[in-house]
Amino acid sequence: MQPTDLPNRDHAIIAILRGIEPNEVEAVGSALYASGIRVIEVPLNSPNACLSISALAAAGYAGCLIGGGTVLKVDEVNEVYAAGGRLIVSPNCNSAVIARALELNMQVMPGVATATEAFSAIEAGARKLKLFPAATYGPRHLRSLRAVLPDAIEVYPVSGIVAGDIKEWLEAGANGFGFGTEIYRKGYSAAESARRAGELVDAYRKASRC
Numbered sequence: 182m183q184p185t186d187l188p189n190r191d192h193a194i195i196a197i198l199r200g201i202e203p204n205e206v207e208a209v210g211s212a213l214y215a216s217g218i219r220v221i222e223v224p225l226n227s228p229n230a231c232l233s234i235s236a237l238a239a240a241g242y243a244g245c246l247i248g249g250g251t252v253l254k255v256d257e258v259n260e261v262y263a264a265g266g267r268l269i270v271s272p273n274c275n276s277a278v279i280a281r282a283l284e285l286n287m288q289v290m291p292g293v294a295t296a297t298e299a300f301s302a303i304e305a306g307a308r309k310l311k312l313f314p315a316a317t318y319g320p321r322h323l324r325s326l327r328a329v330l331p332d333a334i335e336v337y338p339v340s341g342i343v344a345g346d347i348k349e350w351l352e353a354g355a356n357g358f359g360f361g362t363e364i365y366r367k368g369y370s371a372a373e374s375a376r377r378a379g380e381l382v383d384a385y386r387k388a389s390r391c
Contacts, residue, residue: 193357193389194382195220195270195337196374197250198365199227206233207240209365212375214242217382222270222359224250225257231264238265246288255281262287270359272313274298276305290337294318296329309335311359316341320353327354344384351388358385 196218201209210221219242223233230249237247248268249261258269258281269282272292282289283306292313293299299310312323315338323336330336338350339359347358360381365374 191217191219191244192246194218194378194385195222195339195357195359196364196378197222197224197339197359197361198233199224199250199361200367201227201233201365203229203232203236205371206236208371209374210237210240210242212371213364213378214245216375216379218364218378219244220246220248220268222248222250222268223266225253225261226251231260234261234264234266238267248288252278254278258282258285258287270311272311274302274305274307276301279305279307292339296326299326299330299334303331303334308333309337309356312336312338312355314340315350320346320349320355323350323355324353344381347381347384348388 196213198209198221201223213221221237223230234247234249246268248266248270250270252258252261252269252271255277258278261269262285268288270290271278274291274293279289279291289307290309290311291302291307292311293302302310335356336354337357337359338355342358343363364378
């Protein structure tokens, strides 16, 4: 069963498998799940991305949300849904993409950087936002956004964050994080990706208890 929400701290770390091949995704997915990852995103600019999404969805990891990233068009939302994905992540704010994902009862996380983009996404129905690229803006930028965003809106910084940065981002108001090359890069073994993911999960858990 796939949840349609990101309800707890177990879902705070999103593993982004950009560039992964369908023939390796099951081994990597299983290793990541064992390391504590409960949200896995396969960007659609990966080779045969929907095949990988389908394989992950079919694996039946309990409590794990599988989805597609770099989703730019409504048709792509439909493709991810048909493959079994229930999460849509975008680098931008597209109201039509948001609307279609919500229509299908999927979780949706549009990309924003400014207050204008954030409120456009919220007006379209999004309740979780991807701050992207996070490293360009930094925790101080998020803290300023938090001053005007509704408390119920969750923000997930993505790109350029390492384990040592997690505490500062949480203090600035982050609810979770997306990690790409910090977890998976072409050429990494499943064990290497799992090791990296485990370190990030541990760092998050320690920082969130502070």
